[in-house]
Amino acid sequence: MSGEYTNHLTEAQIQELAIHCENAELNAYEITKITDDFPQMSYRDAFDIQWQIRQRKESRGNKIVGMKMGLTSWAKMAQMGVEQPCYGFLADYFSVPEGGDFVFDELIHPKIEAELAFVLKEDLKGPGVHIGDVLRATDFVMPAVEVIDSRYKDFRFDLKSVIADNSSSSRFMVGGQMSPVSELDLKTLGVVMEINGEVVQTGAGAAVLGHPAASVAMLANMLSERDEYLEAGTLVMIGAITAAVSVNKGDAFTVRYQGLGSLSGRFV
Ligand code: OOG
Ligand code: MG
Numbered sequence: 001m002s003g004e005y006t007n008h009l010t011e012a013q014i015q016e017l018a019i020h021c022e023n024a025e026l027n028a029y030e031i032t033k034i035t036d037d038f039p040q041m042s043y044r045d046a047f048d049i050q051w052q053i054r055q056r057k058e059s060r061g062n063k064i065v066g067m068k069m070g071l072t073s074w075a076k077m078a079q080m081g082v083e084q085p086c087y088g089f090l091a092d093y094f095s096v097p098e099g100g101d102f103v104f105d106e107l108i109h110p111k112i113e114a115e116l117a118f119v120l121k122e123d124l125k126g127p128g129v130h131i132g133d134v135l136r137a138t139d140f141v142m143p144a145v146e147v148i149d150s151r152y153k154d155f156r157f158d159l160k161s162v163i164a165d166n167s168s169s170s171r172f173m174v175g176g177q178m179s180p181v182s183e184l185d186l187k188t189l190g191v192v193m194e195i196n197g198e199v200v201q202t203g204a205g206a207a208v209l210g211h212p213a214a215s216v217a218m219l220a221n222m223l224s225e226r227d228e229y230l231e232a233g234t235l236v237m238i239g240a241i242t243a244a245v246s247v248n249k250g251d252a253f254t255v256r257y258q259g260l261g262s263l264s265g266r267f268v
Contacts, residue, residue, distance in 0.1 A: 215238035
């Protein structure tokens with residue numbers, strides 16, 4: 001993603017594409033991927049579209065309550081055919097309380113992901129942020145489930161298109177038990193995902209870039225390309241540890257996290 005970081009689209013096109021993607025999210029309908037119509041779109045353009053969507057929400061009074069990394073595990077990269085991580089933001093209304101319901105009809109074709117969330121007690125400013133910085137700056141870790149919902153037809157995209165679509169961010173749940181990093185072995189931390197009582201995915205923390213904290217470090221470094229940073233207090237989801245799993249209306253899930261309890265919810 002380094003190298004070319006210039007705009008190939010005009011400001012008006014970026015604005016128009018932000019509205020295009022955000023309307024699809026707000027009204028739960030599919031769109032064709034942006035690069036089909038704008039093959040010249042650059043990474044800079046894609047992130048500008050995402051930041052424009054963020055601004056639109058903030059200007060309507062929504063709060064940004066965290067950040068997420070995506071495509072950070074081999075399981076996810078292989079599943080989506082994309083080989084580099086991306087990031088997105090989390091808005092207030094994406095959050096569903098622990099044990100709560102996800103309203104299926106507000107979504108297009110949701111999938112669930114087992115993740116972890118880091119909550120920071122110090123700022124993290126890239127470039128050059130490493131795992132040690134992240135561990136020092138982390139207040140606590142808690143279990144997280146992300147519900148992703150690409151706005152693109154059939155959940156198919158390339159890296160630039162998914163970045164513009166806020167990296168498929170849609171809903172999330174955090175809760176379970178929090179823990180300081182000193183009490184966890186983040187690499188071997190096991191997760192078991194069950195849907196309707198059946199185990200559908202299993203994994204361990206090291207699936208995410210070798211160590212979950214590496215994902216937070218990468219986010220801080222990516223944000224520095226835009227002179228942005230992670231402020232103390234920010235919640236960061238590290239990306240799915242296993243492949244994502246499609247869900248249907250009526251499904252119930254439980255994800256168990258070694259040493260951190262479990263998260264459950266339903267699609268109603
Ligand atoms: C992109 C977002 C991926 C994760 O945790 O890997 C993501 C997608 O697969 O739709 O959130
Ligand atoms: Mg995710």
